[in-house]
Amino acid sequence: MIELHDIWKEYQINTEEKFIALKGITLKVDAGEFVAITGPSGCGKSTCMQILGLLDKPTKGKVIIGKREAENLSDNELSRYRNEYIGFVFQQFNLINKLTILENVLVPTLYTRKKLTYNPKEYGAYLLERFGLTEKSKSYPNKISGGQQQRVAIARSLIMKPEFILADEPTGNLDTKTGDEIMRLFTELNTQDKITIVVVTHESDIAARAQRQIKMKDGQIFES
Amino acid sequence: MYYLLTIFLSGLEDFSRNKVRTLLTSLGILIGVLSVVLIIAFGLGLKKSINDQFESLGSGQLILFPGQVLSNGRFKGGGGNQAVTRFSEKDIENLKRLKELKYAIPSVQRSTTVIANGKTEPVDMVMSAADVFVVRNFGLEMGRFFTQQDDQRRAKVAVLGYEIARKLFDEPGNALGKKIKIEQQTLTVIGTVKKVGSGGFGGPDYDNNITIPFRTGYIYNPDKKFSAAVLVVRDPTKLEAAKTAITQTLERDYKKDDFSIVELSQIQGAVTSIFGILSSVLTGIAAISLIVGGVGIMNIMYVSVSERIKEIGVRRALGARRADILWQFLIEAVTLSLFGGLLGISLAFLIVAGVQSFFPAYINVQSVALALGVSSLIGVIFGVFPARKASLLSPIEAIRYE
DSSP, X not given: OEEEEEEEEEEEOSSSOEEEEEEEXXXXXXXXXXXXXXXXXXXXXXHHHHHHTTSSOOSEEEEEETTEEGGGOOHHHHHHHHHHHEEEEOTTOOOOTTSOHHHHHHHHHHSOOXXXXXXXXXXXXXXXXXXXXXXXXXXXXXXXXXXXXHHHHHHHHHTTOOSEEEEESTTTXXXXXXXXXXXXXXXXXXXXXXXXXXXXXXXXXXXXXXXXXXXXXXXXXXXX | OHHHHHHHHHHXXXXXXXXXXXXXXXXXXXXXXXXXXXXXXXXXXXXXXHHHHHHHTOSSEEEEEESOOEETTXXXXXXXXXXXXXXXXXXXXXXXXXXXXXXXXXXXXXXXXXXXXXXXXXXXXXXXXXXHHHHTTOOEEEEOOOOHHHHHTTOOEEEEOXXXXXXXXXXXXXXXXOEXXXXXXXEEEEEEEOOOOOOSSSSOOGXXXXXXXXXXXXXXXXTOEEXXXXXXXXXXXXXXXXXXXXXXXXXXXXXXXXXEEEEHHXXXXXXXXXXXXXXXXXXXXXXXXXXXXXXXXXXXXXXXHHHTHHHHHHHXXXXXXXXXXXXXXXXXXXXXXXXXXHHHHHHHHHHHHXXXXXXXXXXXXXXXXXXXXXXXHHHXXXXXXXXXXXXXXXXXXXXXXX
């Protein structure tokens, strides 16, 4: 469970002007949900996801992850939460180009302090097999298609067996058909693997695939 | 452990991707380490060669100089006032009579030129007694050394050092019986000395000397005075007693300040300390190039951090802590400078092996440890600033960075 409570986020543009990206957001994502946060560009949905993913801190308000308030967590603990509980999928895929596909999938396991109950390499290989990427495991990111890169990113988000996957415009750089496959994958992960999924998107047909839609406009939620 | 290994390997991979850049960056460290190790190696070689020369002269030797050569055990500038007092044949005879002394050998040296076999060579001519060959441990290559009789007869004979014989007659063996001309006087070569193999740096270059009997030398030295005498003590453990006896003998004719008796070990110590100072100054100068190399590494690490800000952000999002990022860049910087350091040391080994045939330079463990320690320290020091910059970025700012 992740909860945002009266979250405000302000960006200082210059000494006099500031931009208010979030104006008192309150929302709750329960375990096992598949939620889409949607709205036009600039509505604050990405900022909202970054705060949900503990990548950024709000100017004001409470973020509750599990039972703890994120404000009280040190930088190292935030890193640990991101590592163990949250899987990220980005619009730009954000794979590390000099690492092979399998090495990319394994990056989160480098940084964990948790004793893993499974062999990460075997599990990584299994995830790649599941997503039809076994043949590419020794390839490099710039040698494979966008759809394949996004599936690698999803495999990477799953390697730590997280509770949540946060995806920021995961289909934004893909064609409709490939985007559709990615969304099917999220649905499968949600129903079969019981992973909580939050997708941020501006496309209404993508958002429609989620169980619940949170609609945002001008830094506020107007429908959830 | 696995994590450090992975980071290390990923750093290496980054280098192989930027071969030219890596090599150029390491070049700074390479040159610095190379010069430090080489200067230390040559300094050690010099010290060894000086010590070897002194040791070949044997113990229990004293050298008599005119004037005050040493003050407080160190050499005075200017080399004493040789113009005031020079020793006569009578002084030497007086010293020879002392029971404490085994040998008292007069010596005067003259830098001149020798003409022979159609060639002209600069040479140091030593005018001394027959015993000098024994005292200096010279071996005979060809012919014979001159004798006391040669000296008494003022025979126009000369004994050639190995190198000068080779220079004049191509083969030292060819010199035997040949005539050489020094300052209009013709001398006959009666022997050549085996290669001594010293000289060049500081010590006397015996291989390039021509030795003639001192009385024959009166042609060149008409006032019959000597600028030094080599005194060999009968019992090396009674050096002080011998010095007292010598002083008493000389004080009959000279004032106390007119002469000095120097132990070989004093000269050795003074020469070694001069070269010690020289080589530490040179090492210090070479160390500056290590710092310059370090700045090069810092520059490259800054570029590397800026190029990879997005990657840093991604790693942070996936759970890397600040310390993890710091470590990654630090290991890369240290690897880079150690790489340069190791290349520098290898090159130094090659160069030292190359010069070994004519100069006894050698690399000791300390200088290798120093060079490696300094180069990895440079990696840490100059890597830590860029690495800190990288680790302090907030993950989301870093990911958004283009």
